[in-house]
Amino acid sequence: DAGVIQSPRHEVTEMGQEVTLRCKPISGHDYLFWYRQTMMRGLELLIYFNNNVPIDDSGMPEDRFSAKMPNASFSTLKIQPSEPRDSAVYFCASSPHFPGQGYTFGSGTRLTVV
Amino acid sequence: DAKTTQPPSMDCAEGRAANLPCNHSTISGNEYVYWYRQIHSQGPQYIIHGLKNNETNEMASLIITEDRKSSTLILPHATLRDTAVYYCIVITGANSKLTFGKGITLSVRP
Numbered sequence: 001d002a003g004v005i006q007s008p009r010h011e012v013t014e015m016g017q018e019v020t021l022r023c024k025p026i027s028g029h030d031y032l033f034w035y036r037q038t039m040m041r042g043l044e045l046l047i048y049f050n051n052n053v054p055i056d057d058s059g060m061p062e063d064r065f066s067a068k069m070p071n072a073s074f075s076t077l078k079i080q081p082s083e084p085r086d087s088a089v090y091f092c093a094s095s096p097h098f099p100g101q102g103y104t105f106g107s108g109t110r111l112t113v114v
Numbered sequence: 115d116a117k118t119t120q121p122p123s124m125d126c127a128e129g130r131a132a133n134l135p136c137n138h139s140t141i142s143g144n145e146y147v148y149w150y151r152q153i154h155s156q157g158p159q160y161i162i163h164g165l166k167n168n169e170t171n172e173m174a175s176l177i178i179t180e181d182r183k184s185s186t187l188i189l190p191h192a193t194l195r196d197t198a199v200y201y202c203i204v205i206t207g208a209n210s211k212l213t214f215g216k217g218i219t220l221s222v223r224p
Contacts, residue, residue: 004157033212043158043214056211091157102148102160103212 004106012112018080021109025094034077035091082113118202125221132189136202139183149187151198192222
């Protein structure tokens with residue numbers, strides 16, 4: 001099992017550009033979560049999906065952020081347009097249950113917006 | 115979900131047991147105690163969870179007091195690789211989101 005796979009590992013972009021972060025959950029996991037981590041705010045849940053359907057997006061900071069899960073093996077988090085305050089590490093996690101035996105997190109994408 | 119309180123940091127010597135405390139005095143009967151850890155630059159890692167009974171797995175033991183108002187995560191023989199931030203989280207069994215607080219930073223010294 002390769003675990004939760006996120007790409008890219010690092011992304012540097014200019015303010016105003018569109019950024020797309022990608023996640024491949026563990027096969028068979030019905031739940032997928034997107035988190036953001038900063039020094040100031042810690043780990044924040046942005047949105048989660050169950051069986052590819054968004055269930056709770058109350059943590060999405062604003063309309064510039066959007067997330068999709070077109071199928072059970074792929075999800076994206078898009079920021080358009082990006083701003084310097086979006087700089088953070090973005091983690092994707094998946095789980096077979098909710099909350100079950102625990103979430104498996106990916107290695108994260110470190111986003112820097114300059 | 116009940117709130118948890120953890121000291122900001124602690125340390126222990128390599129090879130000794132690390133006992134990480136967590137207070138959750140407002141926990142209700144259907145809420146579980148979960149522990150995760152985050153090693154520097156990595157994603158959080160699930161360690162263990164419990165409801166009322168003590169639990170043990172290959173990573174750690176979880177001791178929950180009889181009144182369930184506090185718990186202790188025990189790493190029996192801490193190694194340098196156990197240096198991390200440890201999060202104690204209380205959630206109900208269904209439709210609850212995993213919300214991370216500040217956690218406790220454990221430093222294992224040689």
